[in-house]
Amino acid sequence: DTGVSQDPRHKITKRGQNVTFRCDPISEHNRLYWYRQTLGQGPEFLTYFQNEAQLEKSRLLSDRFSAERPKGSFSTLEIQRTEQGDSAMYLCATRGTGSSEQYFGPGTRLTVT
Amino acid sequence: DAKTTQPNSMESNEEEPVHLPCNHSTISGTDYIHWYRQLPSQGPEYVIHGLTSNVNNRMASLAIAEDRKSSTLILHRATLRDAAVYYCILRDYRSGATNKLIFGTGTLLAVQP
Numbered sequence A: 001d002t003g004v005s006q007d008p009r010h011k012i013t014k015r016g017q018n019v020t021f022r023c024d025p026i027s028e029h030n031r032l033y034w035y036r037q038t039l040g041q042g043p044e045f046l047t048y049f050q051n052e053a054q055l056e057k058s059r060l061l062s063d064r065f066s067a068e069r070p071k072g073s074f075s076t077l078e079i080q081r082t083e084q085g086d087s088a089m090y091l092c093a094t095r096g097t098g099s100s101e102q103y104f105g106p107g108t109r110l111t112v113t
Numbered sequence B: 001d002a003k004t005t006q007p008n009s010m011e012s013n014e015e016e017p018v019h020l021p022c023n024h025s026t027i028s029g030t031d032y033i034h035w036y037r038q039l040p041s042q043g044p045e046y047v048i049h050g051l052t053s054n055v056n057n058r059m060a061s062l063a064i065a066e067d068r069k070s071s072t073l074i075l076h077r078a079t080l081r082d083a084a085v086y087y088c089i090l091r092d093y094r095s096g097a098t099n100k101l102i103f104g105t106g107t108l109l110a111v112q113p
Helices: none
Strands: A005-007 A010-013 A019-024 A031-037 A044-050 A053-057 A065-068 A075-079 A088-095 A108-112 B009-013 B018-023 B031-038 B045-050 B061-064 B070-075 B084-092 B107-112
Touching (some): B018 B084, B018 B107, B031 B061, B045 B061, B045 B070
Parallel strands (some): A010 A108
Antiparallel strands (some): A005 A019, A031 A088, A065 A075, A088 A108, B031 B084, B084 B107
């Protein structure tokens, strides 16, 4: 257990539905990342927050995806109108100021049917 | 982003040393070399990182070539719990960089009893 928690751990949804995932970071970590991982591939960067500011978004983050970190603590990742191609593991990672390590949560596995 | 090249898979016997290679011929002066590993059904886990000098920690050692175009992660005595995908990642430490991680497909390490 790294101290980063994600909820839910598994989500099955039907195509076209909206889903929201939550990440709770290690409390003193002000930097937060979202990644997506499909089977057999390494994680791909989606977006980055420093405190509550979203400072970088990947081109992978289409307009159906939105992420927030309202008070610089927990973060949410929402996918609207899900597609089968959104099926993946969504990973959250956090990092403290001056630290080199990113601490990953266990991920949320999304299956779109 | 500078890329890394790793073998797709390697095998080791339990309690023997393992040397996991990584080539990064286009590395820049501001790139640190990071290694993460991902155990089955878990998020990635930080292993070690370095810039120019060899590094040791409780998990592993990192040997960096003098020209920095390659590196080797060394597990001194492999255990069954070391079976994982190992990722070699270059991370840019320039001011303002998000320090996001760009994962490749990594090396799948199998450890035989």
